[in-house]
Amino acid sequence: MRRTKTCVCAILAAVCLFATACSDQLYLENAATPLALGMDLDKNDKFHFYGTVPVFSKNIRKKSQEIAGTAESLRQSRSFQDAQTAGTIQGRNYQVILLGRRLLQHDDWFAMLDVLFRDARNTITDRMIAVDGSVTDVIYLNPPDQPLLPILLRGMVDTKTKRSETYSTTAQELHRQFFDKGVTPYIAEIKIVNKQVQLKGSALLDAKGKYAMSLNAQETILLNLLQKQADPGYSLSFHIPDKPIKPPFETDMFSFTGGKPKTKIKTGYENGKFKFDIHIKTKIGLSEHLFPFNVAQDAKSLEKQASALMEKQIEELIQKMQRHKVDPIGLGVYARAKKYKQYIKVEEDWPEAFSHAEVNVKVKLSISAMGPVK
Amino acid sequence: MTNEQNGKEKPEPGEVIRLSLDENLTILRKLFSDTPDLFIRTFTIKQTQEQAALLFIDGLSDQQAINNDVLRPLQVPTEAGKPGDELMMNVGHIVEESCWSQIEISILHGSSVLLVDGRDKAYALGTGGWPQRAIEDPQMEASLKGAHQGFVETSGQNIAMMRRYIPNRELKMRRLIVGRRGQTNVTLVYLEDVMNPKLLQSLEERIQKVDVDVILNTGELSELIEDNPYSLFPQFVLTERPDSAASQILQGRCVVIVDRSPSALVAPVSFYSYFQSIDDYSTRWSIATFLRLLRLFAFITAAFLPAFFIAVTSFHIEIIPLKLLITLGDSRGQVPFPPFVEAIIMEITLEMLREAGVRLPAPVGQTVGIVGGIVLGQAVVQAGLISNVMVIVVAFTAISSFILPNYDMVAAVRLIRFILMVLASLFGFVGIIVGLMTMIAHLLTLKSLGMPYGSPLAPVRFADWKDTIIRAPLWLLNKRPTGTLAKQDTTQANEKPKEGKP
Numbered sequence: 001m002r003r004t005k006t007c008v009c010a011i012l013a014a015v016c017l018f019a020t021a022c023s024d025q026l027y028l029e030n031a032a033t034p035l036a037l038g039m040d041l042d043k044n045d046k047f048h049f050y051g052t053v054p055v056f057s058k059n060i061r062k063k064s065q066e067i068a069g070t071a072e073s074l075r076q077s078r079s080f081q082d083a084q085t086a087g088t089i090q091g092r093n094y095q096v097i098l099l100g101r102r103l104l105q106h107d108d109w110f111a112m113l114d115v116l117f118r119d120a121r122n123t124i125t126d127r128m129i130a131v132d133g134s135v136t137d138v139i140y141l142n143p144p145d146q147p148l149l150p151i152l153l154r155g156m157v158d159t160k161t162k163r164s165e166t167y168s169t170t171a172q173e174l175h176r177q178f179f180d181k182g183v184t185p186y187i188a189e190i191k192i193v194n195k196q197v198q199l200k201g202s203a204l205l206d207a208k209g210k211y212a213m214s215l216n217a218q219e220t221i222l223l224n225l226l227q228k229q230a231d232p233g234y235s236l237s238f239h240i241p242d243k244p245i246k247p248p249f250e251t252d253m254f255s256f257t258g259g260k261p262k263t264k265i266k267t268g269y270e271n272g273k274f275k276f277d278i279h280i281k282t283k284i285g286l287s288e289h290l291f292p293f294n295v296a297q298d299a300k301s302l303e304k305q306a307s308a309l310m311e312k313q314i315e316e317l318i319q320k321m322q323r324h325k326v327d328p329i330g331l332g333v334y335a336r337a338k339k340y341k342q343y344i345k346v347e348e349d350w351p352e353a354f355s356h357a358e359v360n361v362k363v364k365l366s367i368s369a370m371g372p373v374k
Numbered sequence: 375m376t377n378e379q380n381g382k383e384k385p386e387p388g389e390v391i392r393l394s395l396d397e398n399l400t401i402l403r404k405l406f407s408d409t410p411d412l413f414i415r416t417f418t419i420k421q422t423q424e425q426a427a428l429l430f431i432d433g434l435s436d437q438q439a440i441n442n443d444v445l446r447p448l449q450v451p452t453e454a455g456k457p458g459d460e461l462m463m464n465v466g467h468i469v470e471e472s473c474w475s476q477i478e479i480s481i482l483h484g485s486s487v488l489l490v491d492g493r494d495k496a497y498a499l500g501t502g503g504w505p506q507r508a509i510e511d512p513q514m515e516a517s518l519k520g521a522h523q524g525f526v527e528t529s530g531q532n533i534a535m536m537r538r539y540i541p542n543r544e545l546k547m548r549r550l551i552v553g554r555r556g557q558t559n560v561t562l563v564y565l566e567d568v569m570n571p572k573l574l575q576s577l578e579e580r581i582q583k584v585d586v587d588v589i590l591n592t593g594e595l596s597e598l599i600e601d602n603p604y605s606l607f608p609q610f611v612l613t614e615r616p617d618s619a620a621s622q623i624l625q626g627r628c629v630v631i632v633d634r635s636p637s638a639l640v641a642p643v644s645f646y647s648y649f650q651s652i653d654d655y656s657t658r659w660s661i662a663t664f665l666r667l668l669r670l671f672a673f674i675t676a677a678f679l680p681a682f683f684i685a686v687t688s689f690h691i692e693i694i695p696l697k698l699l700i701t702l703g704d705s706r707g708q709v710p711f712p713p714f715v716e717a718i719i720m721e722i723t724l725e726m727l728r729e730a731g732v733r734l735p736a737p738v739g740q741t742v743g744i745v746g747g748i749v750l751g752q753a754v755v756q757a758g759l760i761s762n763v764m765v766i767v768v769a770f771t772a773i774s775s776f777i778l779p780n781y782d783m784v785a786a787v788r789l790i791r792f793i794l795m796v797l798a799s800l801f802g803f804v805g806i807i808v809g810l811m812t813m814i815a816h817l818l819t820l821k822s823l824g825m826p827y828g829s830p831l832a833p834v835r836f837a838d839w840k841d842t843i844i845r846a847p848l849w850l851l852n853k854r855p856t857g858t859l860a861k862q863d864t865t866q867a868n869e870k871p872k873e874g875k876p
Contacts, residue, residue: 017800018800024689025688025689025799025802026688026689026691027687027688027706027712027713028687028688028691028694028699028702028703028706028713029703029706029707029709031691033691033699035696054699054700054703056700056703056704056706056707057704057707057708058704058707058708090691090692092691092692093691093692093694093696093699095696121692123692148700150696151696151697151700154696
């Protein structure tokens with residue numbers, strides 16, 4: 001009797017197992033996994049979504065399918081997206097999220113991304129990329145000589161981030177930047193030039209997410225240095241003022257590769273203004289100088305010149321950021337840590353306080369390598 | 375005395391032989407009716423002028439020995455003796471028996487029995503000589519540097535081979551007879567001053583309890599004395615290598631030799647015993663350690679890889695890295711089956727090929743290899759039935775299971791793999807984790823001869839770790855494993871070898 005009971009129980013348990021399973025099963029080939037998500041506004045400020053779905057078939061030459069449409073919100077758009085593909089749309093494999101310029105010109109677009117964070121199945125490691133122009137152009141570009149757009153963009157952003165020339169800000173990181181009051185968001189920026197995707201550098205957003213300004217590669221590196229994020233291997237170039245120019249070649253160019261930078265930020269508060277002293281100290285290796293120069297003898301003078309030039313560029317950069325009232329360096333975080341009493345008063349509008357702050361920059365470069373040629 | 379009167383009944387067990395040879399022979403003919411291979415040779419012993427009969431079974435006894443060492447000395451005319459004298463025979467192994475039951479066993483086990491008229495004892499002569507195989511390289515546990523002798527089907531030879539490794543008088547044996555009809559000799563071989571007596575007693579009791587007709591193989595015995603007969607995991611190591619058996623004895627374990635079976639049973643063992651091979655001790659310790667880790671890794675991949683593949687492709691596509699997603703998608707896109715069906719088809723094909731390869735004779739076996747290689751490797755993918763990646767997964771699983779040194783453990787892994795595949799297809803990673811947890815819990819509760827199967831990791835016995843997952847240098851292995859509760863724990867007192875000077 002007991003044995004029969006055990007058998008019956010086992011069979012029942014097995015049946016229950018089979019019955020409960022399979023509810024959220026989704027085969028790889030049945031899922032449409034858009035790898036890129038685009039968001040933009042059209043001329044009438046109507047919200048548009050875009051997606052690129054890879055097509056898994058050897059017989060179809062075009063490797064991806066583009067989907068687009070208008071909707072009120074991303075999750076609401078899912079049914080429109082589903083309607084355009086063979087599988088069911090899953091937000092689990094987004095590699096990049098493209099944000100159109102028109103969208104970024106409005107405050108509070110960030111709320112549209114809510115579904116990414118609230119539905120835990122959606123990935124939040126997708127790279128946020130601003131598009132200088134319209135997202136449509138990028139999504140439908142499909143260059144024949146390049147890999148799938150999402151792979152191209154993801155690779156572009158990730159590898160250049162290693163050289164500190166842009167930011168691979170993930171959705172999660174962007175979320176942090178939005179909700180940390182001591183810092184304003186910064187993301188990568190691309191542009192279509194001659195039907196080619198080009199990385200512009202980075203885009204700085206203000207505290208509400210509105211587009212403020214763009215930085216090119218060199219400026220992004222300098223910002224990275226200020227943020228203590230620059231990895232060794234970044235490369236900077238300057239015109240040395242007193243060197244001869246032989247047109248059409250600009251022979252006064254001087255480039256170096258930076259080592260591991262030591263950035264020190266001192267925070268103070270004087271005369272109702274915040275005061276930041278930033279010291280950047282790093283070893284550099286010469287990559288090129290187009291003018292004749294005896295580095296072995298006159299290294300010191302070159303170091304001084306380069307330091308001064310770099311200092312000037314950084315100061316200009318900071319002034320520009322102050323004008324636009326953005327603080328991607330996160331100096332607010334330093335102020336909160338060191339001068340909390342004064343900071344808490346201006347916390348709600350830190351970028352404003354930052355724009356009045358006094359920022360002094362000191363750069364000290366020391367040449368440690370000059371290359372194997374004289 | 376009813377037997378004597380009607381002369382037809384068989385003797386009761388324990389009944390002794392008569393003095394009269396004729397009576398005895400009548401009884402014997404009754405006992406062994408319809409036994410044409412029993413030879414009865416009657417003759418007169420020249421030495422004592424007594425009537426005698428020699429009984430032996432053709433094929434189980436050595437004809438040469440019987441002719442030259444028994445019949446000839448007894449029939450050569452010598453100095454006159456009187457009846458009852460010690461007989462002249464050139465046989466070393468002579469046992470005097472008087473019970474019918476013992477005589478019967480002696481004859482059936484290949485001894486020849488000499489019955490002499492007027493004596494109340496029969497002589498069982500060790501002239502056994504049955505068909506035997508030459509000692510060969512072990513098939514299942516081939517070794518690169520170890521000895522090339524494997525156990526054979528005669529327990530006496532097997533014990534001798536082990537004794538060659540441990541020529542020590544502390545190497546003791548207990549001989550038990552198992553099986554009502556088979557009367558199989560089962561010998562427990564152990565080191566008296568090392569082996570824990572309680573474990574030995576427990577093993578002996580378990581074997582004594584076995585009540586079967588016949589034990590044909592060590593595997594049958596092991597199944598009858600296991601701690602948990604429902605478990606998928608083997609609980610005793612079966613080895614066909616005398617050197618491994620000797621090494622196990624030295625570690626405080628008991629080796630059970632079953633007559634007529636070429637494998638020896640080792641108890642108690644732990645889960646990690648199945649990942650050790652005798653070559654580990656003859657190669658350098660660093661490579662031995664690497665190999666042991668590799669085997670554990672292979673165990674995990676052999677059990678979990680197909681399940682992992684199913685779970686990923688049917689539940690968790692988000693964890694596939696982008697570039698792999700595209701390759702995987704391309705490869706999966708053309709397959710008409712869901713991942714589970716695809717995996718089951720391939721795994722079953724693999725199991726079939728493996729089974730076919732085992733049973734087929736070597737020349738045909740090659741054909742199976744070629745067919746399998748082409749079917750598994752190419753045609754299935756080209757026909758679009760199975761994806762490339764699945765083929766790789768199955769191949770990797772197969773390779774992983776080939777490097778495990780113990781066949782029984784591989785068999786367990788094969789079954790676990792299928793269970794995990796079903797779980798993965800139903801519940802994804804949750805199913806795999808549930809399977810993993812159940813497996814770990816089961817391994818932890820499992821016992822081998824009452825000793826914990828998970829030792830030395832659970833319960834933790836740090837001292838044994840040196841020779842479990844890793845293989846420490848031999849000069850560090852000065853103690854026997856504590857997992858066997860050995861009476862004597864020090865085996866050696868080596869120090870690190872020093873750099874020498876000429």
